[in-house]
Amino acid sequence: MCSKILQTAVIGLGRIGWQTHLPLLQKNTDKFRICAVVDPIAERGMEAEKTFGVEHHYCTLEEMLAEQTPDLAIVCSPTMFHADQTIQLLRHGVHVFCDKPVAENLERTHAMFEEAKKADRKLMVFQPRRTFPNSFAIKQIMESGKLGKIYQMKLFIHGYGRRNDWQAFRKHGGGMLRNYGAHYVDQMMYLIGEPLVPLMCHTDCIASLGDADDVCKIVLHAPEKGVLVDVDINQASGQRVFVWALYGKNGAAVLRKYDNHWTLCYFDPAELGPNQACEDLAAPDRKYPQEIKPIPFREEDFYPVNVPDFAQCFYDNLYDYILNNAAPLVSPADTIALMKTLEQCRIMAEGK
Numbered sequence: 160m161c162s163k164i165l166q167t168a169v170i171g172l173g174r175i176g177w178q179t180h181l182p183l184l185q186k187n188t189d190k191f192r193i194c195a196v197v198d199p200i201a202e203r204g205m206e207a208e209k210t211f212g213v214e215h216h217y218c219t220l221e222e223m224l225a226e227q228t229p230d231l232a233i234v235c236s237p238t239m240f241h242a243d244q245t246i247q248l249l250r251h252g253v254h255v256f257c258d259k260p261v262a263e264n265l266e267r268t269h270a271m272f273e274e275a276k277k278a279d280r281k282l283m284v285f286q287p288r289r290t291f292p293n294s295f296a297i298k299q300i301m302e303s304g305k306l307g308k309i310y311q312m313k314l315f316i317h318g319y320g321r322r323n324d325w326q327a328f329r330k331h332g333g334g335m336l337r338n339y340g341a342h343y344v345d346q347m348m349y350l351i352g353e354p355l356v357p358l359m360c361h362t363d364c365i366a367s368l369g370d371a372d373d374v375c376k377i378v379l380h381a382p383e384k385g386v387l388v389d390v391d392i393n394q395a396s397g398q399r400v401f402v403w404a405l406y407g408k409n410g411a412a413v414l415r416k417y418d419n420h421w422t423l424c425y426f427d428p429a430e431l432g433p434n435q436a437c438e439d440l441a442a443p444d445r446k447y448p449q450e451i452k453p454i455p456f457r458e459e460d461f462y463p464v465n466v467p468d469f470a471q472c473f474y475d476n477l478y479d480y481i482l483n484n485a486a487p488l489v490s491p492a493d494t495i496a497l498m499k500t501l502e503q504c505r506i507m508a509e510g511k
């Protein structure tokens with residue numbers, strides 16, 4: 160088991176770089192040392208010096224690479240820079256942890272992973288929904304077998320936002336299909352355990368102040384497990400709605416808030432009363448179908464157990480993946496499958 164402190168650079172000091180990656184690196188000084196930060200806004204670099212004690216800040220990646228070669232770089236610049244910056248870093252022998260979405264399209268994604276292979280460096284993508292409490296809950300509910308075979312999974316994320324940053328613009332690689340789609344389609348693939356085939360995707364630009372999609376409906380299918388997936392990302396909805404729902408042959412599970420409180424409603428098939436199909440074209444006794452004995456549904460509250468800190472999981476795994484060849488939390492094949500599905504969705508929605 161190899162252990163050393165990875166000299167780590169953070170590329171992009173915006174929301175995710177500043178609020179998530181830098182504090183996590185600072186929390187894990189036994190594994191990582193922030194050796195440099197890169198951001199075209201020099202004040203942000205100076206702020207990182209003051210707040211996180213970073214010794215070197217640069218306005219461009221080229222300036223940093225001319226002076227130093229870290230072991231690892233966290234790429235959290237705007238999406239359109241991910242591919243070029245990652246490839247440049249890999250060519251200099253730097254491992255890369257890249258924020259989602261890995262790139263603006265599948266072609267660039269392939270180029271990134273090909274470069275990682277050529278350079279014999281690790282490239283992993285930060286997909287934090289995989290280690291969110293609702294992922295643990297869904298896995299635990301599925302493993303309990305209470306719902307029987309799961310045949311449908313739904314996720315509704317609604318809110319209203321007049322998006323006005325670079326994520327609102329197509330030319331900058333923005334839009335909700337890329338932005339949130341990269342989170343939730345990945346989460347569905349991870350939970351179901353196989354790549355998903357898009358059946359339909361519709362996008363719209365309603366409340367955004369840019370031209371990229373802020374309303375996005377995606378329907379996918381898991382052919383091996385036979386699960387239909389329905390993801391509804393709506394940033395132009397007058398009401399805030401958040402619902403996760405799992406439908407199984409013997410019941411359903413629902414989460415209505417970000418509070419880990421699931422409700423399960425299910426029955427034990429062994430307790431069902433007798434019943435039989437009637438193929439006659441006259442319903443017996445002019446009655447609508449009914450059970451002789453009511454279906455013995457029981458309701459149960461459910462909270463996931465043993466839920467670790469979602470982001471810490473990634474940093475622990477990243478370290479072990481780089482130094483000890485542990486299995487990555489997000490494999491290259493997973494990322495390529497996700498980007499392929501998102502690209503197919505985009506083509507369905509935009510027709511090209």
Ligand SMILES: NC(=O)c1ccc[n+]([C@@H]2O[C@H](COP(=O)([O-])OP(=O)(O)OC[C@H]3O[C@@H](n4cnc5c(N)ncnc54)[C@H](O)[C@@H]3O)[C@@H](O)[C@H]2O)c1
Nearest residue numbers: 170171172173174175176198235236237238240258259260
């Ligand atoms: N994993 C998550 O949960 C999560 C959350 C938010 C954002 N993200 C992803 O992180 C990336 C950054 O998003 P954000 O919301 O932090 O953006 P942001 O707008 O808040 O910050 C971007 C930062 O990058 C800097 N920057 C611009 N061009 C750069 C360049 N060429 N090189 C280096 N830095 C550059 C900007 O000055 C800014 O400081 C996006 O790809 C986004 O999808 C992921």
